[in-house]
Amino acid sequence: MRYTRPELGNHTLAYRGRRYWVVQIAPGERFEYVDDSMGDYAVYDCLYGNVFAIVKDDGKGGFLGSTISHVDLGETGFGSLEEAANHLSAEHDAYIK
Numbered sequence: 774m775r776y777t778r779p780e781l782g783n784h785t786l787a788y789r790g791r792r793y794w795v796v797q798i799a800p801g802e803r804f805e806y807v808d809d810s811m812g813d814y815a816v817y818d819c820l821y822g823n824v825f826a827i828v829k830d831d832g833k834g835g836f837l838g839s840t841i842s843h844v845d846l847g848e849t850g851f852g853s854l855e856e857a858a859n860h861l862s863a864e865h866d867a868y869i870k
Contacts, residue, residue, distance in 0.1 A: 777820075784798055814828040831850065836851045849864075
C-alpha cells in the first residue's frame with residue numbers, strides 16, 4: 774500500500790510513525806480542517822490521507838486526545854504522542870468498522 778504524506782507547510786511534525794503522523798498545528802493556521810482552537814495536534818492517517826483525531830497538551834507534561842466522530846467519545850490521557858497515535862488509531866479503526 775502507498776501512503777500519502779501531508780504537506781506540512783508551517784506546521785511541525787511532532788511524531789512520525791509508518792502510517793500515523795502527529796502534526797503540531799501552527800498558531801493561527803489550519804492543518805486540513807483543524808485549527809489551533811480545536812487542539813494542539815492533529816493525528817493524520819497516511820493510508821487514507823485524513824485527520825482522524827485531535828490531541829491537546831494537558832499542561833502537566835501529558836496529552837489529552839479524542840477521535841473525531843459524530844458522537845462524543847470523550848478524551849483519553851496519554852504520556853506521549855506516540856502512545857496517543859497508537860491508541861487513537863486503534864480506537865478509530867474500531868469506530869469505523
